[in-house]
Amino acid sequence: MPTCQTSPQIPPQYLREDELSEECKQWLLTLPKERGWLASHIYNYQGFWTSPRLIQGVIACQQQFQAQDSDIILVTTPKSGTTWLKALLFALINRLLHPIFEQNHPLLVKNPHDLVPFLELKLYIDGQVPNFLSFNTPRLLSTHLPFASLPKSVQDSRNKLVYLCRNPRDTFISLFHFTNSLRIENMGTNSIEEMLDLFCKGVSIYGPFWNHMLDYWKGSIEKPKKVLFLMYEEIKEQPKFQLKRLAEFLECPFSIEEENCGVVDEILRMCSFENLSHLEVNINGKLSSGEENKAFFHKGAVEDWKNYFNIEMSEKLDHIIEQKFQGSGLRF
Numbered sequence: 001m002p003t004c005q006t007s008p009q010i011p012p013q014y015l016r017e018d019e020l021s022e023e024c025k026q027w028l029l030t031l032p033k034e035r036g037w038l039a040s041h042i043y044n045y046q047g048f049w050t051s052p053r054l055i056q057g058v059i060a061c062q063q064q065f066q067a068q069d070s071d072i073i074l075v076t077t078p079k080s081g082t083t084w085l086k087a088l089l090f091a092l093i094n095r096l097l098h099p100i101f102e103q104n105h106p107l108l109v110k111n112p113h114d115l116v117p118f119l120e121l122k123l124y125i126d127g128q129v130p131n132f133l134s135f136n137t138p139r140l141l142s143t144h145l146p147f148a149s150l151p152k153s154v155q156d157s158r159n160k161l162v163y164l165c166r167n168p169r170d171t172f173i174s175l176f177h178f179t180n181s182l183r184i185e186n187m188g189t190n191s192i193e194e195m196l197d198l199f200c201k202g203v204s205i206y207g208p209f210w211n212h213m214l215d216y217w218k219g220s221i222e223k224p225k226k227v228l229f230l231m232y233e234e235i236k237e238q239p240k241f242q243l244k245r246l247a248e249f250l251e252c253p254f255s256i257e258e259e260n261c262g263v264v265d266e267i268l269r270m271c272s273f274e275n276l277s278h279l280e281v282n283i284n285g286k287l288s289s290g291e292e293n294k295a296f297f298h299k300g301a302v303e304d305w306k307n308y309f310n311i312e313m314s315e316k317l318d319h320i321i322e323q324k325f326q327g328s329g330l331r332f
């Protein structure tokens with residue numbers, strides 16, 4: 001399993017727990033904890049699992065973020081294709097400002113996570129008030145927060161939420177690889193069996209995964225103009241149809257001229273795994289939090305889980321999926 005090149009003496013920022021605020025340290029003392037996938041422990045805050053470093057960003061974002069009606073917020077379960085949808089959203093929303101055929105398009109030189117920042121994971125992570133003055137309108141933001149834990153202003157305003165999830169089997173495999181790749185040398189690697197045990201108990205970052213998906217699924221049914229529910233596999237299967245659906249939901253549909261000029265196809269090509277994963281910035285670049293950009297591009301395949309699960313593992317997760325999603329209308 002590949003490991004990060006950073007020296008074990010100086011952990012990368014995403015592993016640091018020594019710079020937490022007093023408020024955050026006090027919170028941690030009171031919260032249930034379990035073995036972590038990356039940090040030593042994860043904590044249950046407001047019914048979902050999160051790492052010590054993230055709690056600080058979550059609390060600050062919940063207390064301070066003021067949503068605007070025009071905001072577009074991408075919400076995802078971790079490892080469901082966030083990077084991909086950030087790229088698609090950025091290209092779609094900014095296609096007048098940055099025509100997709102432009103030679104120096106921002107997606108060619110920046111990682112999608114730098115173009116569409118996470119609220120709790122980036123903008124509020126250090127407990128500081130972010131400067132939104134440099135943002136274009138509509139503001140394009142993202143979060144992994146569960147529906148019930150969104151900042152109140154997001155719940156109350158008329159902004160749009162684009163939700164993305166993925167088959168839990170592939171989400172699990174992707175998370176398993178991602179967290180192992182970010183563990184530094186002296187931490188060793190997690191075994192797939194141990195991690196599947198935790199995943200099935202709901203103990204994964206922002207999990208339980210079923211609560212995350214079901215709450216947004218319900219939200220999309222109750223408020224179809226506010227929440228669009230997308231699935232990774234559906235975008236893979238019908239990319240053009242789903243991109244046009246997204247554009248219509250965001251009230252910026254493609255014109256016939258744009259379609260005829262190949263704008264839809266070019267956005268899909270620009271944001272494809274093949275294209276993004278081969279760009280210099282995504283091969284050698286890093287996020288400000290220390291993760292290597294290449295960690296966000298693994299295989300980008302559907303049903304990769306079949307290469308890892310034995311029958312017992314498969315049955316174990318099948319059972320949870322059946323039990324938790326029964327009667328919801330969601331099938332995986």
Ligand code: PAP
Nearest residue numbers: 078079080081082083084174272273297298299300
């Ligand atoms: P995050 O939640 O930490 O931001 P996220 O982008 O959701 O991560 O997940 C990464 C997954 O999306 C990886 O899947 P894999 O581990 O099964 O390979 C990654 O390969 C995949 N991915 C990244 N970019 C694209 C893309 N352009 N098209 C399709 N899949 C992609």
